[in-house]
Amino acid sequence: MGNCCEHFRNFFCGNKNTNVRVSLPAVCFVWQIAMIVLFGVFIRYDEESDSHWSEVKKHHNISSDIENDFYYRYPSFQDVHVMIFVGFGFLMTFLKRYSFGGVGFNFLIASFGLQWALLMQGWFHTLDHSTGKIYIGVESLINADFCCAGCLIAYGALLGKVSPVQLMVVTLFGITLFAVEEFIILSLLHCRDAGGSMVIHAFGGYYGLAISWVLYRPNLHQSRRLNGSVYHSDVFAMIGTLFLWMFWPSFNSAITDHGDGQHRAAINTYLALASSVLTTVAISSMSQKKGKLDMVHIQNATLAGGVAMGTAAEFMITPYGSLIVGFCCGIISTFGYLFVSPFLEKYLKLQDTCGIHNLHAMPGMLGGFIGAIVAASATEEVYSKEGLISTFDFEGKFENRTVGTQGGYQAAGTCVSIAFGLVGGAIVGLILRLPLWGGPADDNCFYEEVPEEEESIPPILEYNNHMIHKHPDM
Template sequence: MMMRLVRRVGWFVFYASLIEFAVMLVFIVFVRYDAFYDGTKWNYTSYHGHSTPNLQTFYPMLQDVGVMMVIGFGFLMTFLRRYGHSGLGCTLYLTALTLQLALLADGVTTANDGYITLNVISVVQAAFTCAAVLISVGATLGTTSPTQLLLMALLEVPIYQINAYIGYRILAVVDHGGSIFIHTFGAYFGLGFSRSVLRRVPVKDHPREVSGYIPDMFSMIGTLFLWVYWPSFNGVVESGRSQGRAVINTYLSLSASTLAAFMFSASTHKQHKWTMVHIQNATLAGGVAVGAVAGLMIQPWGALLLGYFAGALSTLGYTHLQGWLQEKFGLHDTCGVHNLHGMPGLLSAMVSVGAAFFASEANYGKELYLQYPVMAPAINISSSLPLIPELEDVAPGEGRTAEKQAFYQALATLITLLMALTAGGASGLLLNYMPFDPMTWPQLYSDAPWWELPEEEEQMEEEPSNSELGKIINIQVGQLETINHPRNVKVGQLETITHHSAVD
């Protein structure tokens, strides 16, 4: 009976229907509006007050984050010549699914009287979870079926929430823009997933893992949207002076990483040309690298320096590290998330350790206890400082020392790495079996198995002959071969120009 239904509607519709039905059922039973939005509690706030965040304060930046998810990430994933429909479409449906799952997973830890209550901050936190999932997708783009991606999101969301709960709630780690808990976790979960799910399918030198002039232009649209809106991502949960610093620091860091990407892209090319894959990705590395410390007193020059190192590190990751990791460890990373999110995220984590170690009232004043609440004394400091309005809501802390805070920043990073790699690898192993619709070699990097395409596109999707396999080059990894007619071949970090033998 079940297999007859699967043959009729397909694995994707089968699993998606089950998940959505279960999610709706949970929403019906357990999810309600915040008391401030609940029309049945008209006079509630008159008697009890409310703690609901101001919609007008958060919604403009939340819109920016939404643009980053759907347009930024979506178009960034359209660089593959025959996988543009799927790059955009999967981004949209995974964002929609993850939003629902994240509201439930995060709401479990904040439930009130047995109900999950929603406000604008709930949606902001859910958007952050969407970002982590979409980062993971980048590592497996074109190599996993829509069904596998659907189920990957289902498995990743609760693990992400558990890791974030440990970091934010238990260890009280500072990570303003999510460089540790979003970018690092998403990147290494995706890498672990990719390594496991591709055990049976050879992907190296696949003839369709190539880009083109038009796909690269579309992908660059995603880069530009991400670049413009990244300050909102890093600053949306901050307030006051911290939010202002987050916006300024992010813009400065992005500008520095952009210049570094252009410089290192040209300097590592044999003919000193720019490579589009570097410009699409490494220009954004500054936004990741500054994330964990975006609202802190790192000074403008610190933001510039951090962005420059991130841009250089990301570019060099594409030119030197990515191909080596695939060659030596079989670690396939379609979009290079290790270079854009993984390594810059770890860089940001290390900077956050140093920032916490040197944090003191000498460089923050009493605002130190807004940035690091657990470093506040065990008594209510606002009672002795009534003339500082910003400290009115500062609760008694733990009196944690700067050295201990730095230790917890490092510990949270290590826990994030271990959880992401372990959970990602286990998820990939699980979803590699037939009931989860794994990919076959002819289906890789192709829209044809999943989309109704125009007739001319269908014809172009036909499998290339064996003689063509050596002529088409992997865009990201950089396997270099020559062909017998003049053309430029884009190979990640390299571009080779070959000529007719008659010319020589």
């Protein structure tokens, strides 16, 4: 382990590029051990995953094992899981020299984040005050994955510009802030937000943008040459895009009400996404010389319809309403890549590597307001009396809330999520500027070392060929 004193000094002086070998393992070990201790104190199986289930069944008069929540939610959970790890991960492989970093750090962030999310969301939402324990089941796993999604979105703005230790800090605070804003929005304001337009996308987007703004690197254009894509890295990124696109109906329906709620959310999201693709292609083609498509638009803006349906997917927005949402968001998101991102970088000094402002922040905010409008215009005729109560959960102390009031609260929730993202992100950004964490030097941004053997072994003739004749592919 070398000279301990020097490592200690490096750790706190943030001597760039040298202390990762100590700080990253230290953070991983300390945090994982903390997780084990906290799980030991707080986390238990819920009644549907505990071996007392056979007694529970008798007690609740449940006739069949298929009534276990596992069978309602597990297929959606696995789809969401794929979105988090393959979807978000491969979407970030588009950089020429950062494919492995994109997918690898995504893996690390999500693996830590989901554990911390189970605790944070448990404390805020499902803590049983009589026993002091948090009881988890398949729905908790989905919520933990959702919580990670918020942090991974923020990572999109920081991709290639922060060290792994900084990413772990971003995740720790991000999950914490997420749980608090989610508690305020879902529990206190009693908003509905099944697919998380507000709590996941708007929050995650503005959180990442605020951090990126605080961490602005004026000299980064020097290494921007490396911030490009190559042909194969773009095809890898399409893997991410497609798995996100295909499984978004599962994302938006994963924790909605059993039965018609899940069914409707899946249909609405499916339609909004399809519609987004066409308008993205249209605007992208219009914007380019000769009408060719820009890969960045296809990789990102096609997903905007799913983001914007996050809140309204479980409502009776109607199939054509879903198409309209997708139609508008495909246009807005593509225009974002064409005009808003360059504007932000030039005038606000905001470097947004993956363009999360266009894919998550804006469509998420929009989705929040769409949800507010659809909620406010709900009628008993369309929903049926029982349907209205179950869709908006007008029960207990919210029994007398009207749909108009609900709409107002939905809009308020959207504002809360944005405020949390911006203020929280700014504070976390300042924390990251402490010389404690060892961010990468400018000329190492967007850059990844290539396995030595690949570059250093004289591949004899082959290597020489590369130098003389530019290789046709890659």
